[in-house]
Amino acid sequence: MITTEPVITVKNMVKKFGNFVANDNLNFEVYKGEIFGFIGANGAGKTTAIRILCGLSTPTSGEMKVGGFDIYRQTEKIKQNIGYMSQKFSLYEDLTINENIRFYGGIYGMKIADRKVRTEKMLERLELTEYRNRKIGDLPLGWKQKLAFSIAILHNPKIVFLDEPTGGVDPITRRQFWNLIYEAVEQGITVFVTTHYMDEAEYCDRVSIMAEGRIVALDTPERLKKQYSANNMDEVFLKIAR
Amino acid sequence: MNRFLAFLRKEFYHIFRDPRTLVILFGIPIAQLLLFGFVLTNEVRNVKIAVVDHSKDYLSIRLTERLLSSGFFQLAALPKSESEYEGLFRSSKVKEIVVFEPDFARKLIKEGKAGIQVIADASEPNAAQLVVNYTTAIANGFVKDEFTKDQKVPGINIKVRMLFNEDMRDAYNFIPGLIAVILMLISAMMTAITITREKETGTMEILLASPLKPIQIILGKVVPYLILSIINALVVLLLGYFVFEVPIIGNLALLLGEILLFIFLALSLGILISTFANSQLTALAMSGFVLMLPSILLSGFIFPVKNMPVPLQIVANLMPPRWFIEINRTVMLKGGGIETIWPNTVILLGMSVIFILISIRKFKIRLQ
Amino acid sequence: MIEVKDLHKQYGDIVALDKVSLTVGRGELFGLIGPDGAGKTSLMRILMSLLLPDGGTATMNELDVVKDYKEVRLITGYMPGRFSLYPDLTVEENLKFFATVFGTTIQENYYLIKDIYQQIEPFKNRRAGKLSGGMKQKLALSCALIHKPEILILDEPTTGVDAVSRKEFWEMLKRLKSMGITILVSTPYMDEASMCDRIALIQQGRLMSVATPHEMIESFPEDLWAVHTRKIYETSKHLEKLSSTLSVNSFGQVLHLVTSKGVHSAESIQKYLLEKGELEITIEPSSATIEDVFILLMNHHKHLK
Numbered sequence: 063m064i065t066t067e068p069v070i071t072v073k074n075m076v077k078k079f080g081n082f083v084a085n086d087n088l089n090f091e092v093y094k095g096e097i098f099g100f101i102g103a104n105g106a107g108k109t110t111a112i113r114i115l116c117g118l119s120t121p122t123s124g125e126m127k128v129g130g131f132d133i134y135r136q137t138e139k140i141k142q143n144i145g146y147m148s149q150k151f152s153l154y155e156d157l158t159i160n161e162n163i164r165f166y167g168g169i170y171g172m173k174i175a176d177r178k179v180r181t182e183k184m185l186e187r188l189e190l191t192e193y194r195n196r197k198i199g200d201l202p203l204g205w206k207q208k209l210a211f212s213i214a215i216l217h218n219p220k221i222v223f224l225d226e227p228t229g230g231v232d233p234i235t236r237r238q239f240w241n242l243i244y245e246a247v248e249q250g251i252t253v254f255v256t257t258h259y260m261d262e263a264e265y266c267d268r269v270s271i272m273a274e275g276r277i278v279a280l281d282t283p284e285r286l287k288k289q290y291s292a293n294n295m296d297e298v299f300l301k302i303a304r
Numbered sequence: 305m306n307r308f309l310a311f312l313r314k315e316f317y318h319i320f321r322d323p324r325t326l327v328i329l330f331g332i333p334i335a336q337l338l339l340f341g342f343v344l345t346n347e348v349r350n351v352k353i354a355v356v357d358h359s360k361d362y363l364s365i366r367l368t369e370r371l372l373s374s375g376f377f378q379l380a381a382l383p384k385s386e387s388e389y390e391g392l393f394r395s396s397k398v399k400e401i402v403v404f405e406p407d408f409a410r411k412l413i414k415e416g417k418a419g420i421q422v423i424a425d426a427s428e429p430n431a432a433q434l435v436v437n438y439t440t441a442i443a444n445g446f447v448k449d450e451f452t453k454d455q456k457v458p459g460i461n462i463k464v465r466m467l468f469n470e471d472m473r474d475a476y477n478f479i480p481g482l483i484a485v486i487l488m489l490i491s492a493m494m495t496a497i498t499i500t501r502e503k504e505t506g507t508m509e510i511l512l513a514s515p516l517k518p519i520q521i522i523l524g525k526v527v528p529y530l531i532l533s534i535i536n537a538l539v540v541l542l543l544g545y546f547v548f549e550v551p552i553i554g555n556l557a558l559l560l561g562e563i564l565l566f567i568f569l570a571l572s573l574g575i576l577i578s579t580f581a582n583s584q585l586t587a588l589a590m591s592g593f594v595l596m597l598p599s600i601l602l603s604g605f606i607f608p609v610k611n612m613p614v615p616l617q618i619v620a621n622l623m624p625p626r627w628f629i630e631i632n633r634t635v636m637l638k639g640g641g642i643e644t645i646w647p648n649t650v651i652l653l654g655m656s657v658i659f660i661l662i663s664i665r666k667f668k669i670r671l672q
Numbered sequence: 673m674i675e676v677k678d679l680h681k682q683y684g685d686i687v688a689l690d691k692v693s694l695t696v697g698r699g700e701l702f703g704l705i706g707p708d709g710a711g712k713t714s715l716m717r718i719l720m721s722l723l724l725p726d727g728g729t730a731t732m733n734e735l736d737v738v739k740d741y742k743e744v745r746l747i748t749g750y751m752p753g754r755f756s757l758y759p760d761l762t763v764e765e766n767l768k769f770f771a772t773v774f775g776t777t778i779q780e781n782y783y784l785i786k787d788i789y790q791q792i793e794p795f796k797n798r799r800a801g802k803l804s805g806g807m808k809q810k811l812a813l814s815c816a817l818i819h820k821p822e823i824l825i826l827d828e829p830t831t832g833v834d835a836v837s838r839k840e841f842w843e844m845l846k847r848l849k850s851m852g853i854t855i856l857v858s859t860p861y862m863d864e865a866s867m868c869d870r871i872a873l874i875q876q877g878r879l880m881s882v883a884t885p886h887e888m889i890e891s892f893p894e895d896l897w898a899v900h901t902r903k904i905y906e907t908s909k910h911l912e913k914l915s916s917t918l919s920v921n922s923f924g925q926v927l928h929l930v931t932s933k934g935v936h937s938a939e940s941i942q943k944y945l946l947e948k949g950e951l952e953i954t955i956e957p958s959s960a961t962i963e964d965v966f967i968l969l970m971n972h973h974k975h976l977k
Contacts, residue, residue, distance in 0.1 A: 203709050232706070232966075294924060
C-alpha cells in the first residue's frame with residue numbers, strides 16, 4: 063500500500079571524502095510502503111547514501127530523517143527501526159542458520175517467543191527448515207542472499223535497506239528474491255534497494271538514477287520510460303547518460 | 305633485465321607513495337632507538353668514585369687530578385683496603401673505584417705499559433659501562449698528552465671489573481640487539497606485507513599470468529627492501545655511535561658483512577611468510593608472532609639466553625636473531641673477529657639457505 | 673583457438689567444473705554466461721594456467737595450458753574478475769609496467785590500444801585508484817592488450833560498470849575481434865549475450881547449452897507469452913496454476929509465461945484469466961530472450977537431478 067507519507071526525507075545531503083564528493087546535494091523522499099530503487103554504476107554514490115541513512119556514516123551536511131528520527135541525533139533509534147543487508151553477504155559463515163538467526167534476534171532485542179514463531183515461519187517460507195543446522199558457508203549464494211534478506215526483516219523493521227542484494231545471482235533466484243521483497247512490502251515494510259540490473263529497476267515503484275554523486279532522474283519507471291520515449295530502463299539510462 | 309628494472313621502479317613508487325610504509329620504514333627504527341636509548345642511558349656527571357693509589361707518584365696523581373677535574377667524576381672515598389670496596393658500592397657511596405698499581409710512573413715510562421684497575425657497579429649495567437668508558441677515554445687521553453713528544457706512546461693497561469653483574473648484560477647491548485629487531489621488522493615484515501598486498505589487490509593474478517618468472521617477482525620485491533634495510537642498519541649504527549656513543553671496536557667491514565647476511569635471512573623469512581599468508585593482515589600477524597616477539601624476547605636481546613629454562617633455550621637457538629645479536633655484540637663491543645663468530649655465521653648462512661629454498665619451492669606459479 | 677575437453681575441477685566436495693567441453697574458434701567473440709559460482713572464473717583461471725584442472729585438457733592455440741603454461745601466458749591477455757591494477761600507480765605507470773613485464777613498449781603496440789587508451793589518456797597522470805569504474809575497465813583492458821595477445825580472457829569485465837561504459841566496452845571488443853583476436857568473455861548479464869558470436873550458458877559447473885544467441889532464441893522449444901498486467905504479483909499467482917504452465921517470470925513490468933508447446937493460445941489464456949477476475953490484461957506471443965532460455969534450462973536441469 064503506497065502512501066504519500068514520507069518515511070525517509072533527505073534534504074541537501076552532501077558527503078565528501080577529502081576532495082572527493084560522493085554525494086552531491088541529494089534531495090528526495092521515500093514514501094511509506096513503496097519500493098524505492100537507487101540505480102547507478104559502482105562509485106555513483108549509492109552505497110555512501112545508504113550507509114548515511116542507516117546511521118553507519120555521518121554526512122558532511124544536510125538534513126535527513128529516517129522513520130521520523132533525526133540522522134545526527136537519533137541514530138540508535140534509527141537502527142532499531144531499520145533492517146540492512148549489504149552488498150557483501152552479511153551473515154556469519156561459520157555459524158549455522160539457527161545461530162545466525164538467534165544472534166540477529168538478540169541484537170535487535172526480539173522477544174524469544176516472538177523470534178521463535180517468526181523463525182519457523184521464515185524457514186518454512188524459504189524451504190530451509192531441514193537445513194537449519196547447516197553452516198551458512200555451506201549454502202549456495204542464492205540461498206544465502208534470500209536468508210540474509212529474511213533475517214534483515216525478522217524484527218519487522220519500518221524500512222529495509224538492500225545494497226545490491228542480487229548481484230551475481232542466477233535469474234531464477236533473482237526473481238525469487240524479488241518475490242520476497244514484494245511479500246515484505248505487503249507486510250508494510252518500506253524497501254530501499256540499489257541494483258545494477260536495469261530490469262530490476264522496473265520492479266520498483268519509483269527509481270532514482272544516480273551518476274557521479276548526483277540524482278539525475280527520479281520518477282516511476284513508467285513515467286521515466288515515457289519521458290525519454292524508451293522501451294525499457296536500460297534505454298532510459300543510456301539516454302540520460304548521453 | 306628491463307622487466308626487472310620496471311618491477312623495481314614500481315616497488316619504489318609503492319613505497320614512496322604510501323606514508324604508512326615510510327613511517328614504518330624510517331620512523332619506527334629511530335623511535336625505537338631513541339626510546340631504548342633514553343630508557344637505558346644515564347648522563348655521566350659528577351659520578352662519585354673512589355681512588356686507591358698504590359704508587360702515589362707524579363703520574364698517578366696527575367691522572368687522578370685529570371679524572372676529577374673532568375667534571376664527570378667526584379671523589380667520594382679513599383678506601384684503605386679491598387675489603388671496603390663492596391661496602392662502598394652497596395651503600396651507593398661510589399659507582400666506580402680506580403686502583404693504580406704500584407710503580408705506575410716507572411712502569412709506564414720504562415716498560416711502556418702500566419696498569420689501572422677499574423671496578424664498577426654493574427647493577428646498573430648501562431651506566432656502569434658509560435662510566436668505565438669515560439674513565440678509559442680520559443686515561444688514554446692523558447697518556448697521549450703526557451707523551452706527545454715521544455715516538456712511542458706507552459699504553460695504560462686498564463683492567464675492568466664489573467661487580468654484581470660481571471657479564472654486563474643489557475649495557476650497550478641494546479644497539480646490537482636493536483639492529484636485529486629493526487632488520488627483522490623492516491626486511492621480513494615489509495616483504496611479507498608487500499607480497500600479500502599484491503594478492504589482495506588481485507594484481508598477483510596478473511603477474512602470475514605474465515611471463516615473469518617467480519624468481520623475478522621475488523627479487524623485484526626483495527631488492528628495494530634490501531636497499532632500505534641497509535640504509536636503516538647504517539642509520540642505527542650511526543645514531544648509536546654518535547648519539548649514544550656505542551663504539552664499534554671490531555672490524556667494520558666484517559660487521560657490515562654480517563648485517564648483510566642477516567638482512568638476506570630476514571628477507572627470505574618474509575617471502576616464506578608471504579607464501580602462507582593471503583592477506584596483509586595475516587602477514588602482519590604472522591610477522592608479529594613469528595618474528596617480532598621471539599626476536600625481542602628469545603634472542604638474548606633483553607633476557608640472556610643462558611638464564612632461560614632449557615626448553616626455551618632450545619627454542620631460542622632456532623631464532624636467527626639470537627645468533628646475530630651475539631655476532632653483533634662480539635664484533636661491536638668486544639672487537640672479536642671472524643675466528644670467534646664463524647659458528648654463528650655458518651648457522652645464519654644455513655638458515656638463510658633453508659628459508660630461501662622453501663620459499664622458492666612454495667612460491668606458487670599458480671593460484672590456490 | 674581455445675579447445676577445452678572434459679575439464680574437471682573440484683574444491684573439496686564442491687564441483688566447480690563438471691566435464692566441460694568447449695571450442696572457441698580463432699577470432700571468435702565467445703561469451704560465457706552464468707551467475708556467480710557457476711564455474712566461469714575457475715574455467716578462465718585454468719585457461720590462464722593459474723589453476724590446475726583435476727581432469728581433462730585445455731589448449732590455447734594448440735598450447736597445453738598445463739605443460740606449456742609459459743608460452744600460454746605469453747600469447748594471452750587477461751583481465752581478472754576484480755579490478756587488478758595498482759591503485760597507487762598512475763594510469764601511464766600501470767600501462768608502462770605491464771608493457772615492460774611482457775617485454776614490449778607502449779609505442780610498439782599502441783595501434784592496438786589506441787581507440788581505448790585515447791579515452792583515458794587525458795587522465796594519464798591520475799592514480800588508477802581514483803578513476804571511475806568505466807575508466808578503470810578501459811585501463812585494465814589496455815593493460816591486458818599491450819603485449820598484443822592472440823587470445824583475450826576477460827572475467828566479468830562489465831560487472832559494476834555503468835550502462836554507457838558497458839556498451840562502449842562491447843564495441844571495443846567487437847573491434848578487437850575484427851583484428852583477429854580470439855576473445856573469451858564472461859558476464860552475469862544475460863542481455864549482453866547478443867553481443868557475442870556464440871555463447872555458453874553455464875550453471876553449477878556445467879554447460880547447459882552452447883550456440884549462437886540467435887539459435888538459442890530460435891530453438892526455444894516451448895510457447896512463450898508476454899503478459900501485460902497492472903497486478904504482476906496476483907496475475908503471476910493465477911498463471912502459475914494454469915494447466916501446462918512451465919514457468920512465470922517477471923521481466924520488468926511484463927510477465928513471461930512459458931507453456932508447453934501448442935497447448936494454449938493467447939485467447940485461451942485470456943479466457944482463463946478472465947475467469948479469475950483479471951480484466952485489464954493483454955497477452956501476445958513473444959520471442960524468448962537469453963534469460964528465458966537460461967531459466968528454462970535451469971529448471972530442466974533441476975528436474976534431471
